[in-house]
Amino acid sequence: MARNTDSNTYTLLFAIGMVLVVGSLLAFTASYFNPTITLNKKLEKQQNILFAMGVSEGTLSGNEEDNTSFVSTDKVTAEFGKYITTQLVIEGDKASQDSLAYLIDIKKESDQVKADASYVRKLPLFIGEKDGEKFYIVPMRGVGLWDAIWGFVALEEDLETVKGAFFDHKGETPGLGANIKEPYFYQDFAGEKIYSGSQFKGIVVAKGNADPRNADKNDNEVDALAGATITGDGVTAMIKKDLAMYLPYFNTLK
Amino acid sequence: MAEVAEQEKVVKAPSEPLFSKKNRKLITDPLTDNNPITIQVLGICSALAITAELKASIVMTIAVVFVLGVGNVVISLMRNIIPSKIRIIVQLIVVASLVIIVDLVLKAFAYELSKTLSVFIGLIITNCIIMGRFEAFALANGPWKSFLDGIGNAAGYGLILIIVGFFRELLGSGTLLGFAVLGDPIDKTGLYALGYENNGFMLLSPMALIVVGLIIWVQRSRNPALIEQE
Numbered sequence: 067m068a069r070n071t072d073s074n075t076y077t078l079l080f081a082i083g084m085v086l087v088v089g090s091l092l093a094f095t096a097s098y099f100n101p102t103i104t105l106n107k108k109l110e111k112q113q114n115i116l117f118a119m120g121v122s123e124g125t126l127s128g129n130e131e132d133n134t135s136f137v138s139t140d141k142v143t144a145e146f147g148k149y150i151t152t153q154l155v156i157e158g159d160k161a162s163q164d165s166l167a168y169l170i171d172i173k174k175e176s177d178q179v180k181a182d183a184s185y186v187r188k189l190p191l192f193i194g195e196k197d198g199e200k201f202y203i204v205p206m207r208g209v210g211l212w213d214a215i216w217g218f219v220a221l222e223e224d225l226e227t228v229k230g231a232f233f234d235h236k237g238e239t240p241g242l243g244a245n246i247k248e249p250y251f252y253q254d255f256a257g258e259k260i261y262s263g264s265q266f267k268g269i270v271v272a273k274g275n276a277d278p279r280n281a282d283k284n285d286n287e288v289d290a291l292a293g294a295t296i297t298g299d300g301v302t303a304m305i306k307k308d309l310a311m312y313l314p315y316f317n318t319l320k
Numbered sequence: 321m322a323e324v325a326e327q328e329k330v331v332k333a334p335s336e337p338l339f340s341k342k343n344r345k346l347i348t349d350p351l352t353d354n355n356p357i358t359i360q361v362l363g364i365c366s367a368l369a370i371t372a373e374l375k376a377s378i379v380m381t382i383a384v385v386f387v388l389g390v391g392n393v394v395i396s397l398m399r400n401i402i403p404s405k406i407r408i409i410v411q412l413i414v415v416a417s418l419v420i421i422v423d424l425v426l427k428a429f430a431y432e433l434s435k436t437l438s439v440f441i442g443l444i445i446t447n448c449i450i451m452g453r454f455e456a457f458a459l460a461n462g463p464w465k466s467f468l469d470g471i472g473n474a475a476g477y478g479l480i481l482i483i484v485g486f487f488r489e490l491l492g493s494g495t496l497l498g499f500a501v502l503g504d505p506i507d508k509t510g511l512y513a514l515g516y517e518n519n520g521f522m523l524l525s526p527m528a529l530i531v532v533g534l535i536i537w538v539q540r541s542r543n544p545a546l547i548e549q550e
Contacts, residue, residue, distance in 0.1 A: 077403040084410060088417050095424050102428040110431065237439050240379075241372030241489070242523060244439065278506050292492075293372065293523035 109139045111168055112146040118218035118232045119194045119201040121149050134249045150203075152193040156315050158186045168192065172207045173214070189311055194220070201229050204312055208304025211296040213237035215246065215304060219255070225316045228269065231255035233301060243297030254280040254288040260305075262286050266313060268306035271298035346468040350476030353543065356449045357480040358536045363449040367481055368528040370443065374497050377485030381478025383440050385471060386422070388450055391415050392470030395458035402459070411454040416445050449477050484531045492522030 070076065113136035116122075124133035126141065137145050153167035167190040178185045192203040200223045207216040217233035230253075233246040245251055258269050262284075272287040273295065280288055290298040356362045370376045394414050395402075402410050423441050426434035444450065453473050458466040489495055494502040494512075503510015505518055521527055540546045 071401065071403045072405065077405050080401070080403050081406060081409075084413060088413055092417055092420060095421050099424045099428040103424070103431075106427065106431040234435075237442070239372070240370045240376035240439055292520045 106139075108169065109142050110136075112142045113137055113139070114218050114232050114234070115168060115192055115203055115205075116142065116146060116149055116194075118203050118230050119149070119196060119220040120230050121145065121194075121196060125196075149196055150192050150194045154191040154193065156189040156191055156312070159314065159318075161191075161315060168205075172205055172216070176207070187311070189315075191312065191315070199223065202316075204309060206304050206308035208300050208307065210235050210238045210246075210300040211243050211294075212239070215297065215300050217246075217252075217301070217304065219305065219309065221260070225320060226259050226261050228255050228258045228260065235297070238297050239294070242291065243294040245291050245294065246297060246301060251288075251291060257283040258288060259284055259286060260309060266310065268302065268309055271302045273298070343465060343468050346465060347472035347475070350469075350473040351479055352476075352539075353545070355476045355480060355539075356452070356473050357477055357532060358539055359546065360452070362452050363447055363477050364529075364532070366443045366447055367477075367484060367532060368525040370440070371481055371485040371488050371528050372492065372523050373489045373495075374482065374485040377478070377481040379436060380440050380443070381474070381481055383437060383444055384447065384449070384477060385474040387415065387419060387444050388453060388470040388474040389467055390470075391418055391450060392453055392458040392466040393463045394418070395454045396461060396463045396466035399459045399461075407459065408451070408455070411451055412445075415450050415454070419444050449473060480532065480535060483535060484528055487531055488522045488527060491519050492527075494518045 071080075117136055121137060122133050123135040123137055124130055126137060126145070136142070150168075152163060153165055154161045155164045155167050155170065170188055170190045172190075175187050175189075179187050190205055192205075194201045194203060201220045202223075202225060203218055203220045205216070205218050207214060209215065213236035215233060215235040215238065217231060219231045220229040221227065222229045233252055235244060235246060238244040238246065255269060260266065260268055267286040270287045271290045273290040275285065275287045275289060277285070277287070278289050350356055354360065357364065357367055366380065370380050391414060395411060398410070398414075419441055423434060423438070426437060453470055457469045461469070486496070489497075490501070494500060494505055500510075502516070503512045505512050
């Protein structure tokens with residue numbers, strides 16, 4: 067080695083230089099792309115909300131093969147305005163309209179409740195209309211095995227029957243827990259009841275419910291994914307906990 | 321210098337020099353005789369984690385080929401100015417920032433794809449093959465050789481990943497790339513009509529280890545040069 071790269075001074079200078087170069091490179095890249103990434107996330111939320119209530123690319127094109135793809139990003143804002151008639155923010159026992167309710171960060175809201183128990187959480191609720199039917203779409207967020215999971219559950223006008231659901235995750239195991247975003251998992255939720263009799267049950271992702279076709283829509287259970295017990299339990303807990311927060315408001319509507 | 325460092329790395333090298341002048345060998349060797357997973361036993365962790373289905377194996381392979389190819393070149397270009405005391409940290413920084421930049425670009429321009437890949441990002445940074453090749457090869461060789469070495473090792477790693485993913489998805493779920501190739505397990509069509517059942521155990525990580533073990537067994541029994549001498 068021609069240069070003395072072992073001296074302490076060189077090592078220190080190299081480390082400082084490297085940190086400066088890499089740090090500014092990353093900071094520049096992050097802030098340069100930030101607006102595009104924020105927009106992508108916003109559109110994705112609109113896509114998810116529409117998808118949960120059954121508005122997909124297939125609804126627009128009439129092609130059934132597209133029923134499992136989102137409304138494309140260039141059309142989604144217009145379609146969102148068309149199908150989602152009301153966006154509500156529920157705070158305690160009052161509900162107000164807010165056309166930006168879908169941008170409420172549920173994670174921040176739940177963090178704030180944790181930090182300050184007296185904080186009244188803002189709960190976004192979306193009301194959509196499709197073919198003359200009215201749907202209530204509830205956003206939710208929970209924890210899977212490795213990281214956050216979230217989703218949207220659309221309820222029919224009786225506020226008991228699930229119209230559709232969509233789940234997503236940050237870092238569940240590919241091939242196992244990550245399959246909560248596959249159609250064969252979330253499609254099972256359609257038609258399920260969140261009440262058993264008059265008691266609120268949520269929907270349980272159940273192992274061994276001996277109903278792989280999910281023919282029994284009154285058992286409050288859907289078939290679990292093999293090898294993804296913890297993620298499934300996370301979905302169960304998320305649905306139960308987050309839907310429960312909306313029940314007081316739903317009861318005023320009934 | 322390079323040859324010496326490399327031979328030490330190899331668990332049991334055949335008597336002839338593993339890395340001859342032919343750069344081609346840099347690519348072909350890691351696919352067989354010097355496979356990162358089955359011979360060097362590197363990158364096992366991600367091989368267990370994500371091979372429950374074939375698609376994930378393929379995606380991970382492409383991601384690692386890219387990161388290791390580019391990363392090896394970057395480290396190789398820097399090899400004469402990196403202080404040896406902090407070289408591991410420097411390598412980590414290079415691979416981490418490379419991966420973060422790729423992730424940001426994907427998030428901005430290919431959002432859907434980035435969501436598929438997001439799980440792998442963390443796994444790539446901690447993949448020991450990446451650090452292993454930086455340390456064993458790129459620090460001592462020129463950019464072109466390092467590039468070939470990176471591509472070769474990533475491909476060798478990916479080959480095993482795809483083989484394991486193939487068997488785990490086929491035997492565990494009865495599908496390949498999501499297509500039901502063995503029939504419908506609920507309707508009992510195809511193979512299931514004969515009483516065949518999916519083996520749910522194949523979906524769990526320990527089975528990946530057993531499949532890798534079987535691959536090593538087959539490979540060693542077919543290649544006498546790999547058999548350890550008493």
